[in-house]
Amino acid sequence: MRRPLLRAGLLACVATALPAFPSFAHDFRAGDLVINHPWSRAVGARAQTAAGYMSIVNRGSAPDRLISAETPMAGSVEAHEMSMTDGVMRMRPMPEGIQLPPGGTVWLRPGGMHLMLVGPTRAFVPGERVPLTLRFERAGAVTVELEVATAGARAPAGEHHGD
Template identity: 40%
Template sequence: MRLHRFILTLLCGLSLSATVSASEELIISEGWVRVTPPGATNSAAYMTITNRSDTPLTLVAARTSTASMTQLHQSKMEMGMMKMEQQAEGIKLAAQSTLELKPGGYHVMLMGVTSPLNEGDQVMLVLEFSDGALRELLLPVLSQSPGQLPAATMTH
């Protein structure tokens, strides 16, 4: 917990020079990060992203100090097996649309988690969009999807 708070402070400091986005046109809600099972060092972040603008947007990258590498993935069923594919060109958001990042679909993959993520922890995640906008999210660590709970805590 102490480590994650430190990371939060660090990222908030860095964000002072970051681009301020048109926040009312891009809404991110219901974000959460999955707990790491014993011995595992991978996790994933999920959220709902609404693009209220009249132009398509792409989620091009995600960053966090909680993992050594972050990638954008899509899980797909292939021949009865769940496979994950890296989305090298990002995750596209059509104009006036809502996209759900959820288990079994799109997600932000956290690889090489620096310390175990337990229920009750929080993870700071920075999302970068194709228009240059950066969004910071403080996401709760949960063992399963929060459903309709107001899970995501927006910062700034």
């Protein structure tokens, strides 16, 4: 008799605790596009910029393009690309957006293409999520959440791949 009560009590505890854990799936969809693990690094209240990272998979047979992004947590959002020229790291805006080839994956990550959040309205704290609306030429708009990792993170929390 005690066993069913124990099992029921254990199930009730697990069911109650589940909402406290963050979702392991942190992917979003827009048409043929899948936006995987969007994230940002923590920044202080006086930071002039923050960055948004993610991968975008185009599962369709036609190209698409990320044409703009916006968030209520920054004054503006710009697509940027970093590159090495003569041993010097350079960052340049990508005013035409980010091309998404059919059947391909585009990585927005530290040291490469990324979204620059200019003029954050407050600190980004590890563990919180920052809403970000992405606008695509074909797939339309989708709001994702940037999971905020620690200030020096090279990947979102829980990511253990070599990308």
